[in-house]
Amino acid sequence: MAQPVHDPSRHSYYVGDALYQELIADFEVVRRDDPTVQDLVERDMFRGLVEREARLLDRLQFKEWLQLYADECLYWVPSTPNGGDPRREIAVMFDDRRRLEDRVFRLATGFAWSQAPSSRTVRMVSNVEVFASENPDQRLVRSNFLIHEFWDDETRALAGWAGHRFRKFDGVWRISAKQVNLLVCDQCIRNPSIIL
Amino acid sequence: MTQMERVEALRPRNFGASYDWDELVQEDRVHHLLYTDAAIFDAEMRHIFGGTWVYLAHESQIPNVDDYVTAKLGLRPLIMTRDSDGIIRALYNRCTHRGTTLCRFEKGNKRSFQCPYHGWNFLNNGKLRGVPWAEGYGENLTRDPKFNLAQVPRVESYRGFIFGTLNASAPPIGEHLGPIRKPIDEWLDRNPGGKVVVCEANRIKYKGNWKLAYDNSGDGYHVLYSHRSLLETENRFVDENTEKGMSYYRTAPDEQPMYMQYMGNGHHFKDKRPNLQPRNGGLWAIESLHPGMEHVEQKLRRQFGDRADALLDLAGSEPVNINVFPNLSLLGNHIQVFQPVSFEETDTIWYGTRIEDVDGTIGADALNDINTLRMRTQEGFPNFGEVDDVTNFEQIQRGLRCQEDEWIYMNRGLGIPGRIHTLEDGTIKAPATDEMFMREYIKEWKRLMKAEPQLTIRREP
Numbered sequence: 289m290a291q292p293v294h295d296p297s298r299h300s301y302y303v304g305d306a307l308y309q310e311l312i313a314d315f316e317v318v319r320r321d322d323p324t325v326q327d328l329v330e331r332d333m334f335r336g337l338v339e340r341e342a343r344l345l346d347r348l349q350f351k352e353w354l355q356l357y358a359d360e361c362l363y364w365v366p367s368t369p370n371g372g373d374p375r376r377e378i379a380v381m382f383d384d385r386r387r388l389e390d391r392v393f394r395l396a397t398g399f400a401w402s403q404a405p406s407s408r409t410v411r412m413v414s415n416v417e418v419f420a421s422e423n424p425d426q427r428l429v430r431s432n433f434l435i436h437e438f439w440d441d442e443t444r445a446l447a448g449w450a451g452h453r454f455r456k457f458d459g460v461w462r463i464s465a466k467q468v469n470l471l472v473c474d475q476c477i478r479n480p481s482i483i484l
Numbered sequence: 485m486t487q488m489e490r491v492e493a494l495r496p497r498n499f500g501a502s503y504d505w506d507e508l509v510q511e512d513r514v515h516h517l518l519y520t521d522a523a524i525f526d527a528e529m530r531h532i533f534g535g536t537w538v539y540l541a542h543e544s545q546i547p548n549v550d551d552y553v554t555a556k557l558g559l560r561p562l563i564m565t566r567d568s569d570g571i572i573r574a575l576y577n578r579c580t581h582r583g584t585t586l587c588r589f590e591k592g593n594k595r596s597f598q599c600p601y602h603g604w605n606f607l608n609n610g611k612l613r614g615v616p617w618a619e620g621y622g623e624n625l626t627r628d629p630k631f632n633l634a635q636v637p638r639v640e641s642y643r644g645f646i647f648g649t650l651n652a653s654a655p656p657i658g659e660h661l662g663p664i665r666k667p668i669d670e671w672l673d674r675n676p677g678g679k680v681v682v683c684e685a686n687r688i689k690y691k692g693n694w695k696l697a698y699d700n701s702g703d704g705y706h707v708l709y710s711h712r713s714l715l716e717t718e719n720r721f722v723d724e725n726t727e728k729g730m731s732y733y734r735t736a737p738d739e740q741p742m743y744m745q746y747m748g749n750g751h752h753f754k755d756k757r758p759n760l761q762p763r764n765g766g767l768w769a770i771e772s773l774h775p776g777m778e779h780v781e782q783k784l785r786r787q788f789g790d791r792a793d794a795l796l797d798l799a800g801s802e803p804v805n806i807n808v809f810p811n812l813s814l815l816g817n818h819i820q821v822f823q824p825v826s827f828e829e830t831d832t833i834w835y836g837t838r839i840e841d842v843d844g845t846i847g848a849d850a851l852n853d854i855n856t857l858r859m860r861t862q863e864g865f866p867n868f869g870e871v872d873d874v875t876n877f878e879q880i881q882r883g884l885r886c887q888e889d890e891w892i893y894m895n896r897g898l899g900i901p902g903r904i905h906t907l908e909d910g911t912i913k914a915p916a917t918d919e920m921f922m923r924e925y926i927k928e929w930k931r932l933m934k935a936e937p938q939l940t941i942r943r944e945p
């Protein structure tokens with residue numbers, strides 16, 4: 289995969305209609321009952337990446353977490369259970385690289401009252417399935433997640449499933465897009481301010 | 485002839501006299517009971533959410549005959565239908581047999597609703613169409629209007645916004661809105677054809693009283709503090725992107741041209757548009773950074789030249805807060821609805837809006853780009869700003885448990901000569917950080933709580 293022309297941490301030139309179309313099509317794949325990769329080594333490698341992401345988020349290691357993502361990446365939490373079309377619908381979150389860095393920046397300002405003190409979270413990921421692809425440099429991975437979040441006076445469970453689109457850059461698999469499908473995506477959620 | 489039913493049995497005798505409202509609501513302060521008392525909350529569901537016009541839904545959510553969407557009037561579950569004759573109705577989502585909700589889905593298209601419990605079937609105009617094994621009743625139930633669904637007796641739209649009230653003697657909606665119509669008109673008319681289409685929502689719940697959100701909706705005093713993380717984030721590239729978003733609050737906000745205005749009947753308006761450069765693209769110039777904005781801007785400038793500025797403004801977040809008492813707030817491009825759950829829990833639903841290419845001068849490709857970008861700008865504030873506000877709302881609710889410390893002050897600007905002006909049309913203007921809007925709207929709240937509203941429901945004959 290090629291390196292970007294513009295610095296995506298500063299300028300958002302890569303988020304255009306072609307990208308949206310590709311994104312919608314790719315995340316259709318993880319909704320199908322398509323044959324998944326049976327090779328245990330490959331499956332375990334992707335499982336490891338998804339688990340690593342969960343651990344870094346639990347430990348609030350956002351810098352390291354961002355490094356798991358491709359330079360031109362997307363993070364998408366749809367507001368409808370079927371994913372919908374983010375060109376015509378508001379999402380719970382739809383972030384490019386710069387906005388993901390905005391999130392991390394905001395949390396570090398010391399004035400993000402919704403995360404002062406920070407939520408404590410523990411994430412479980414399971415049911416990891418890797419979908420076969422004709423493109424040797426791309427894999428779609430589906431996994432279930434359960435996040436227990438303690439914040440203020442309450443411990444709550446946020447459950448759902450995620451799709452990860454991995455792409456290989458210089459021999460390294462990175463997350464080029466993540467779709468987080470919350471069970472409560474279309475419901476009123478108290479303090480939706482952790483990174484999922 | 486429609487059947488109107490006075491709802492007498494529900495009305496506790498002289499509720500209005502059971503509290504000393506003038507003690508609870510004073511010129512410069514209100515008592516914490518307004519936020520912490522379950523009995524006052526119950527009364528609000530009758531006096532406020534029954535006694536005055538309440539926003540229910542937007543017409544674009546039910547564009548076609550037989551469309552429906554569920555909604556609430558206070559705590560009352562409703563089915564908003566566009567019935568088979570095209571009439572918009574607010575049906576009580578309550579079976580007339582033994583009371584279960586008829587419809588458990590958020591939206592759809594249906595000519596009739598069959599009760600999941602014993603199978604009574606109702607048309608989407610509320611009429612009972614039939615019941616299973618009708619011979620088990622001594623009379624034909626479909627001939628007795630009392631078995632038709634109850635519905636909100638007054639349902640009126642203003643330019644696509646559907647309101648309803650149980651108060652048969654409320655003035656027409658246009659009259660009730662009064663001066664707040666002007667900013668609503670302007671908010672709509674900046675979009676092609678003067679219209680918007682509702683599309684999904686950001687939804688946030690908080691553990692606090694619904695009025696905490698309404699108190700906040702006109703509040704220019706909190707911005708710099710409650711939203712400090714947002715302001716710092718949207719201005720983090722200070723070398724090349726200064727003065728984004730609400731930076732105009734940073735220095736002497738009361739000396740800025742923005743202002744606040746009380747519009748009567750509980751409605752108020754914060755207008756930050758005068759802070760913008762008065763030109764096409766003036767809004768876009770302060771828009772903070774969003775996914776895809778450079779891509780779309782480059783494309784539109786190439787295709788449309790000078791006109792691109794006006795098109796980019798359509799994706800920008802209109803800097804107004806148009807607050808329609810008690811539960812509607814138009815801000816940015818959002819239609820925000822406050823939905824009380826209990827005295828200490830509230831849902832806020834931030835419906836997004838997109839535009840249409842009404843006269844065909846934008847074209848499908850550019851329209852798609854503008855609307856896509858408009859989605860991204862709308863996601864910004866709920867994610868980076870509102871989460872901090874609702875945290876502060878929750879912590880107010882907690883602080884108010886210190887029940888001996890009784891008062892909440894809203895005295896900013898009160899009694900300072902030359903600061904607040906009453907205009908010819910009766911509206912009142914004040915600087916942006918003033919709490920005048922709270923003092924005024926809560927007077928309307930008090931008036932409604934003291935009154936004994938005549939609540940009615942209606943059934944098809």
Ligand code: FES
Pocket residue numbers: 579580581582583584599600601602603604
């Ligand atoms: S409760 Fe609806 S038919 Fe019995």
Ligand SMILES: [Fe+2]
Pocket residue numbers: 700706707710711869873
């Ligand atoms: Fe705010």
